[in-house]
Amino acid sequence: MIAINNLTFEIGARALYDEANWHIKPGDKVGLIGANGTGKTTLLRIIVGEYTPTSGTVSMAKDLKIGYLNQDLLSYESEKSILHVAMEAFERQNQLHTEIESLLKKMETDYSEDLINKLSDKQMEFEALDGYNIEYRAHEILAGLGFDDEQQHRKLSEFSGGWRMRVMLARILLQAPDILLLDEPTNHLDLPSIKWLETYLQAFEGAIVIVSHDRYFLDRVINKTVESRKGKLTLYAGNYSYYLEEKALRNEIQAGQFKNQQAKIKQEERLIERFRAKASKAKMAQSRLKALERMERVDDVDDDNPTVNFSFKFSKQSGRHVVRLEDITKAYPGVPILKHTHAVIEKGDKIALIGANGKGKSTLLRIIARADQDFEGKSETGHNVTTTFFAQHQLEALHLDHEILQELQAFAPKHTETELRSILGCFLFTGDDAFKKIRVLSGGEKSRVALAKALTADANFLILDEPTNHLDIQSVNILIQALQQYEGTFIAVSHDRYFLDSVANKIWYIEQQQIKEYPGTYQEYEEWAAKKQPIKEKQVVPAQPKKEENKKSAHPKNETVDKQRQLQQMNRELNTLEQEVTSLEKELAALEELLADTEIYNSPDKLQEINQQYQRKKAELQEQQTRWERLAEEILDFSE
Template sequence: MISINNLTFEIGARALYDEANWHIKPGDKAGLIGANGAGKSTLLKLIVGDYAPTSGSISMAKDLKIGYLNQDLLSYHSEKSILYVAMEAFTRQNELHAEIEVLLKKLETDYSDDILNKLSDKQMEFEALDGYNIEFRANEILAGLGFSQEEQQRPLATFSGGWRMRVMLARILLQAPDILLLDEPTNHLDLPSIKWLENYLQGFEGAIVIVSHDRYFLDRIINKTVESKRGKLTLYAGNYSFYLEEKSLREEIQGNQFKNQQAKIKQEEKLIERFRAKASKAKMVQSRIKALDKMDKISDVDDDNPEVNFSFKFSKPSGRHVVTLENISKSYPNLEILRDTDGLIEKGDKIALIGANGKGKSTLLRIVADADSDYKGTSVKGHNVLQTFFAQHQLEALHLENSILQELQNFAPKHTETELRSILGSFLFTGDDVFKKIKVLSGGEKSRVALAKALTADANFLVLDEPTNHLDMASVNILIQALQQYEGTLIVVSHDRYFLEHVANKIWFIEDKEIKEYPGTYEEYEIWNSKRVQKPVVEKKVVKEEPKKEKKVAPTEDNKRLILKKNKELAQLEQQIALKEADVKELEIQLANEEIYSDATKLQDITRKYNSTKAEYQQLQNDWERIAEEIIELEG
């Protein structure tokens, strides 16, 4: 499918790739991994032709259809609705639709057989390409990515960057390419959308190459892992978890080989040194020197998983109750987020606040952090609570003229330079990088500096909003280790499930405009949540539910009434479908009628009716399927 042969790509004096090789086969679902700066995104740009190799080649079939998602698509601008933008994927169908409209217009004055034949051919091709269903397919993809029917009619330009990226992803998926190249596809998705995308990609029949730092996402999709490191591409025949195990075995073998070779080299060097001065041994010595020079040196194993060697420090512990929320209500114009709800954060809690975008996670986090005062109810901090709040907007608070190291030294003077350098190293600032001015850093680099500052604060309560953004897997591991040994309390919003599973001991989510709590890990919550039956809310307090006590129950009276209503709707739809199907057949008979076929005006009128009626018929079928699925779900 795609063959990368002896690829070399140089940036200045640095070879990002040095005679790298990789053959992507049909059906491959590969995760392209490596540290930040290893060239993963660059490789995708090389494949699509945005960059040219210094040497070597990338070959593929001329008719190979590539779908490429990258962060540059954020700059795409359109005043059209997002539904329209997504439907731009159907290039040929849209061309045919426009051509059919032109031919119908010509028929008003030109009744020639040539026009009629062209119209018939275009309509047949349009139907063969499933043209009448393209809007439904676009609706389906956009809904899966979190867009409501109302939002699908809004112009693309009215959405934020993250939501625009979802539209770009929808358009690429609708193109049904032979291979998908996805550069950080989960960056702008919430958990429900990530899960939807996982299911979609699992059933995708083409090849996939994914650059991602979300190891749960990779594990559920890929069947091969390719590591970009030191200019080479190394293939592992399994998902990310397999890669970790296999790499550990390979490194163990490599480490032993390195030690054995080093021992042999030392022995040879001693022998050479001992007999170097003896003329009678000169030939032997020279022979051994040449053998050492020709020896293929085995590299020592790199430590890709450094351990945390710093610790949090705070001057005094908090009281038992860290934050108490009582009767909290919060609304925006035309949107109610929270209604008369309570919550309690206790000392030692490590809470993951999860859910779909738009449900109020960030709003609740700001209330907890005292960053939002426009709400009803009370939020009270407990005794001796010292808080620090990490959020992306805090990048603006960085002092642009400071170096990275100065920024941390000024903020956390109690820490030694060694400790601060250790923290910065964990977040990809090594060596002389720590002396860079804040003003020359990228947005992602500034985000990492702000997170490093949060970890040096004299705080026994951390409020963290998407702390893993812009971190590679090694840095996420460092953050996990740091938070695991943190003795204070924290609440975090994140879409990285691996991070949440290894950090959180409680889960908060917003449901029915109330704070709900699950007293366990993220993985335990997922198992419980997949099995639970929705019940009417009877209390306004934080709900603590045990998965072991959860039992399947019969439909409630409300559900029974809703099922009855849905069945009536289904029966009405069946009648409408039967009538509409008859209308479609009647119009097809009319289109075949020679009297109508030879009359351009009548043909134009009947053709428009036929196209409209068939689309209505398909929509009724779609509505029937949707309501039938809702009934099945309600019946349990």
């Protein structure tokens, strides 16, 4: 499908890739991983032709259809609805639709056979390309990514960058490419949308290459892992968890080989030194020295997983109750968020606040942090509670002209330079990196600086809003270690499930404008939630890239769309039956009240009439209930 051979790519004097090789095969689902700065995004740009390699080749079929999601798409502007923007994926279908409309207009005055034949040909091609279902498919994918019916008809320009990126992702998925290149696709998705995308990509039959820091997402989607490291691309034949196990095994073997080789080198050096002084052995010593110089050296294993080696201390211990929320009500114009809800955060709680975007997670954090006072009810901070609030907007509050170390010194003057440099080292700022100006840092590096500041604060309560955004897997692991060592209390919002499962001992979620709590880890919550909602959610099956043998088909059928339409029709019938059952139950209740009235027994004819009505309605209700149960079972079977 795509063959990368002896690829070298240089930036100035630095070789980002040095004779790297990788063959992407049909059906491969690959996680492209590596620390920030190792060239993952650059490699995707080389594949799509945006960058030209210094040497080596990237080969692929000319008709290979590539769908590429990258962060540059955030700059896409349009005054059209997001449904229209998503449907731009159907370039040929849209062109045919315009041509058909034009031909139909001409036929109002021109009935020539030539015009009729043209129209027929266009309509046949439009039908063969499934043109009559493209709006339905766009609607379904946008719904899966979190857009309701009303939002789909709003202008793209009305949405923030994160929501625009979802629209771009929808457009790419609708193109049904042969290979998807996805650069951090979960960055702007909430948990429900991430789960939807996982299921969608699992069913996608084309090849996929994903750059992501979300370990759970990678484990659920990919079947191969490629590590970008030291200019090379190393393949592991499994998902991310397999990669960790296999790499540990390879490192163990390499460490053993390095140790044995070093022992052999020292032994050879002692022999050479001993024999060099003897004239009779000098020639042999010289020969062994040359052999030693020619020996292919085994590298020692580099530690790619730095550990946090400092303790987080605070001068005051908080009281038992850290925050108490009483009768909290919060709403924006036309959007209720919280309504008369209560909650308590106790000392030692490690809370993960989860849920879909728009449910009020960040709003609740601001209420807890006292950053939002515009609400009804009472938010009370407990005795001796000292708080630090980390949110993405705090990256903008960094002093751009400060050096990294200077920024921390200004924020935490009680810490020594040695302590601060130790903290920075844990966040991957080593040596002279501490003297870099804030303004030259990437988004991920700024996030690490802001997090380092938050964790140097003398605070026994941390409020963390999306702390894992812009962090690579290595940096997320560092944050996990830091929070596992932290002896205070914290509440965190994140869509990184591995992070949440590693640090939280309680789960909060907002349901029907109420704060709900699950007393356990994220994994335990997931298992509990799955049992609570056993019926599977409707999932859109991706349109697949056309296989070679199907290209001659004039009228391909979309069985998935037919199935979805049939399921929708069944659900409509079920809703109608529910309404009829409810109506009959009300009528029966009214008749029962009449039959319970003793005065009616003074009129035998009236009693007989009402009793007959009651028996008819009762039989009708039983019939409708039986129909409802049968249809409900069919829907459940059909959804499997």
